[in-house]
Amino acid sequence: MKKALILCLLLVTGVAFAQNEADSTLKWLTNLEKAQKIAKKKNKPILVYFTGSDWCAPCKKLKQDFFESEKFVSQAENMVLVIIDRPRRMDIISEEQLAYNKTVIAKYNKENTFPKLVMLNAKGKKKGEISGYSQLRDTSHHFAFLEKYSR
Template sequence: MKRVILIALIFITTIATAQMKSSKLNWHTNLEEAQTLSQVDNKPILIYFTGSDWCAPCKKLKEDFFESPKFKHKAEDLVLVVIDYPRRVDLLSQEQLDYNKTVIAKYNKQQTFPKLVMLNSEGREMGRISGYSPSRDTSKHFTFIDEHIQVE
């Protein structure tokens, strides 16, 4: 009986892990590659500017918004790009950090974090939203997304 329970637990864990992996978001770190995908798939690009290791609102937004099932559903209609600006130098390669700085200089000149910027496939900005409420209300962020995509 113990063996059957153990096998059942392993089976359930395996299925749950597979489902969790399949629900992971596909974040890109290169805007030019994202633009190519955007053109092929006819989807807008969502750039997420974050300070992953120091920005408390960024961490909360990631948890409350980006990791929510509702966002994961909407993300199917977007090409996602994350541009991180960490303080710890070991989190990104120097090449990636330099690249991120060029994207920040173009689309986030004020260096406000977190920031979401929506682009069309040609790189033209369609909208932006900065910050995250201490009350952890994601409604403005979902409204921002809904303004630029059509989700059933």
């Protein structure tokens, strides 16, 4: 019985570690100006992801189905990634970060729709956007968006 329990714990730990490793391969920035400098230097577009990480159910599903997919992770190398979170809980991000995020939302997500993806060029000019996520959990529209605007 002890051996089975230990084996089970090792298996669960290994799966959790592997998932965290996959998540950590993405480099999400939280400052758009810093992202623009990197984008100019590397000649890459900027993908801005607007999320309500602690309250937005479609955001959580999109993260799991789209952003954590192998397909997205491989395509992310061609973009500079920025996450702009608008959580309700105040312990998720600092007050300074929340204030900054609100200024970015006011400029690029005036409708306050979550989740929302906005593709910018290196100078901060909007190339395209897509809002929402289907209850059917179909990521094809999001991948089509990347295909169209990440070049």
